[in-house]
Each structure stands twice: as C-alpha cells, then as structure tokens.
Amino acid sequence: MTARLKGAVIGCGFFAQNHLHGWADLDDVEIVAVCDVDEAKARAAAEKFGITRVYTSAKTLFATEALGFVDIPTTMETHEALAGLAFAHGVPVILQKPFAPDLDACRRIVAAAAAANVPLMIHEDFRFQNLSRTVRKILDSGELGRLTFGRLSWRTGIDVYSNQPYLANVKRFMIMDVGIHLLDLARFLFGEADGVFCRTQQIKEGIAGEDAATILLSHEQGATSILDFSYATRRDPDPFPQTLGEIEGTEGTLVIGADQVLTVHGKGGTRRIAVPQDGRAWTREPWTQIQDSVVHTQRHFIDSLRSGVEPETSGRDSLATYALLEAAYLSAASGRLIHPERLV
Ligand code: NAD
Ligand code: 89V
Numbered sequence: 001m002t003a004r005l006k007g008a009v010i011g012c013g014f015f016a017q018n019h020l021h022g023w024a025d026l027d028d029v030e031i032v033a034v035c036d037v038d039e040a041k042a043r044a045a046a047e048k049f050g051i052t053r054v055y056t057s058a059k060t061l062f063a064t065e066a067l068g069f070v071d072i073p074t075t076m077e078t079h080e081a082l083a084g085l086a087f088a089h090g091v092p093v094i095l096q097k098p099f100a101p102d103l104d105a106c107r108r109i110v111a112a113a114a115a116a117n118v119p120l121m122i123h124e125d126f127r128f129q130n131l132s133r134t135v136r137k138i139l140d141s142g143e144l145g146r147l148t149f150g151r152l153s154w155r156t157g158i159d160v161y162s163n164q165p166y167l168a169n170v171k172r173f174m175i176m177d178v179g180i181h182l183l184d185l186a187r188f189l190f191g192e193a194d195g196v197f198c199r200t201q202q203i204k205e206g207i208a209g210e211d212a213a214t215i216l217l218s219h220e221q222g223a224t225s226i227l228d229f230s231y232a233t234r235r236d237p238d239p240f241p242q243t244l245g246e247i248e249g250t251e252g253t254l255v256i257g258a259d260q261v262l263t264v265h266g267k268g269g270t271r272r273i274a275v276p277q278d279g280r281a282w283t284r285e286p287w288t289q290i291q292d293s294v295v296h297t298q299r300h301f302i303d304s305l306r307s308g309v310e311p312e313t314s315g316r317d318s319l320a321t322y323a324l325l326e327a328a329y330l331s332a333a334s335g336r337l338i339h340p341e342r343l344v
Pocket of ligand 2: 160177178181241290
C-alpha cells in the first residue's frame with residue numbers, strides 16, 4: 001500500500017470544514033495537525049476530525065512537524081506570509097482561492113515557490129466539479145465542432161454574508177469571490193482569453209464592493225464568452241451554487257441546465273445527461289456540488305505531488321486567471337476593452 005502523505009491544515013474556519021472532510025475521504029493522506037490563530041476553532045476541528053496536534057502559530061507548526069504538504073484555507077491577505085513559511089521549510093502548498101489581493105502579490109508567491117523549488121497549487125474547485133469535467137469531455141469529443149460562444153451564469157440571492165461576513169467589507173467583492181471561479185472555468189472550457197470587457201454593479205445597499213458583474217471575453221481560439229454572476233438575484237427556485245449556461249459550436253449546442261442536467265444537441269440528435277453527485281456521507285444540499293469538487297481538487301493536488309506533474313491550477317497557471325481578474329476590474333473602472341497580459 002502507498003504510504004500516507006502527512007499534511008496539516010492552517011485555518012479552521014467556515015470553508016475549511018469541507019477541506020477537513022475531504023482530506024478524511026482520501027485513504028492515502030493523513031492530516032496530522034491543524035493550526036488556527038483562534039485556538040477554539042483549531043481545537044474544535046481537531047476534536048471533530050480526530051487530529052492529535054493543535055497549533056495557534058504557523059511558525060511553530062512548521063518548526064515542529066515533518067510535513068508532506070500544507071493546506072491553507074484562510075482568506076487571501078494571509079496567503080503570502082503563510083505560503084512563504086511553508087516554502088522556507090520545503091513544504092508543498094495548496095492555497096484556497098482567491099490567491100492573493102492583487103496580481104503583484106500572486107507573482108511574488110509564484111516566484112518564491114519557484115525559488116524554493118516547492119510545488120504550489122491554488123484550490124480552484126469549479127473546474128473540478130463533476131459537471132465541469134463532463135462538459136469538458138463532450139467538448140473534447142468534437143461533437144459541437146469549433147466553439148463559437150459560451151455563457152456561464154451564476155446568480156443567487158442567498159445570504160452569503162452570514163457565513164462569510166468579511167465579504168460585506170471588501171472593495172473587490174464579487175469578481176474576486178465568484179468571478180474568479182468563472183474566469184478559471186472559462187479558461188478551462190474555452191481556452192485563453194485575449195480581450196476582457198466588464199461592467200460591475202452594487203445592488204445591495206451598505207456593502208463596500210460590487211455584488212454583480214458581467215464580463216465579456218474574447219478567446220484566442222475564436223469563441224466569445226459571457227460570464228454573469230450576482231449575489232443580488234431574487235429567483236425561485238434559487239439555483240445556488242450552480243453554474244448554468246450554454247455553449248455553442250459550429251456543429252451543435254450544449255445547455256447547462258438546473259440540477260446538473262446537460263442537453264446536448266449535435267448532428268446525431270438531442271440527448272440529456274444527468275450528471276451524478278458523488279454520494280458522500282457528509283455533503284449537504286445545496287452545497288453538494290461544491291463539496292464534491294473540494295475532494296476532487298485535493299485528489300488532483302495529491303496525485304500531482306506523487307507524480308511530480310504540475311497541477312492544472314498551479315500557482316504559475318493561476319497567474320493567467322488573475323490577469324483576467326485584474327483586466328475585468330480595470331475594464332469596469334475605465335469602460336474600456338482590456339487586453340490582459342498573456343501570463344501562461
Ligand atoms: P474564515 O474567516 O471562516 O476562516 C479563516 C480561518 O483562518 C479563521 O478561522 C482564522 O482565524 C484563520 N486564520 C487567519 N489567519 C491565520 C493565520 N495566520 N494562521 C492560522 N490561522 C489563521 O474564512 P472562510 O469563509 O472559511 O474563507 C476562507 C477562504 O475560502 C476565502 O478565501 C474564501 O474565498 C474561500 N472560500 C472558497 C469557497 C469555494 O467554493 N472554493 C467557498 C467558500 C469560501
Ligand atoms: O467560492 C466562494 O468563495 C463561495 C461560493 C459560494 C462560490 O462557494 O462564495
């Protein structure tokens with residue numbers, strides 16, 4: 001049997017609970033320690049997941065433990081310092097999205113990982129959803145022909161502020177929180193983009209940033225895509241957290257409908273595909289789709305460490321996603337079409 005890879009989790013807050021469940025589902029991984037500056041959160045996680053060692057200082061964690069990797073599901077302003085500590089100890093890192101507050105910080109983290117020769121992956125999970133992988137397979141089959149158009153739509157009215165109160169106070173809110181997932185998914189499905197136009201809106205009163213945005217991308221291989229996303233949409237049923245949309249090619253169309261149902265229309269006719277969920281014991285609606293994808297993201301990270309192959313959403317690769325994010329904010333501020341830096 002393959003030896004279990006020993007890891008630690010730094011940050012035991014809201015979303016880390018999914019990470020801890022996910023690691024527990026991987027037979028070839030063992031989380032040997034947790035760390036949180038809030039000791040009560042670290043202790044609660046350790047107790048719930050049967051983890052023996054608890055730290056309130058990442059410095060002490062790295063000085064004490066021999067780790068095969070570290071998972072950092074903290075918010076982005078802590079990432080550069082925490083990842084830097086891991087690199088100094090030669091420990092591979094998986095960092096939750098958003099990568100860092102701006103592209104320069106992302107670049108510094110990627111450069112530090114490269115200088116230390118330590119693997120770095122961004123936990124960008126939308127592309128690892130069962131739905132996204134099924135769509136990618138259909139595109140790879142060539143059934144739709146050459147892609148001409150795509151729309152990815154993510155609109156909800158859920159009260160995101162109760163689970164993640166810090167989102168009410170951030171100036172760069174919706175593109176950073178959800179747009180980043182769709183920008184990565186657009187790269188995954190339609191390829192790299194060389195033009196970005198964006199309009200943002202602040203619909204809810206009293207928050208610091210935008211809570212809705214629409215982005216138009218021109219892709220190098222010829223398709224146009226539209227990404228529209230909102231936390232201020234009143235809809236019944238509320239599709240949270242599903243990405244809906246459609247993809248058109250010269251030979252057919254794929255519609256991403258509610259409840260993970262795809263309708264594929266091609267030369268051979270029309271068919272419906274119901275994309276299954278994993279059926280894990282700990283996942284709960286409406287979060288199942290995202291919770292499943294957390295485990296797939298973790299699996300990909302561990303497989304890439306074991307094989308020595310750069311992960312899909314490595315730090316280096318993710319620079320291209322963050323270049324699109326910066327271009328979207330610049331476009332929204334200037335009203336202009338922006339040509340982002342080609343970073344991968
Ligand atoms: P949170 O505030 O609930 O949790 C962060 C935890 O990190 C807190 O417990 C905090 O005490 C701890 N922490 C902060 N600095 C630390 C340090 N230096 N050392 C140790 N612990 C430290 O945040 P959250 O809502 O769980 O969000 C975390 C990240 O997850 C965010 O970046 C968010 O965007 C992302 N997120 C991703 C998804 C997804 O689908 N991929 C969903 C929700 C949240
Ligand atoms: O990814 C996030 O941070 C969350 C979401 C609801 C999209 O999972 O806000």
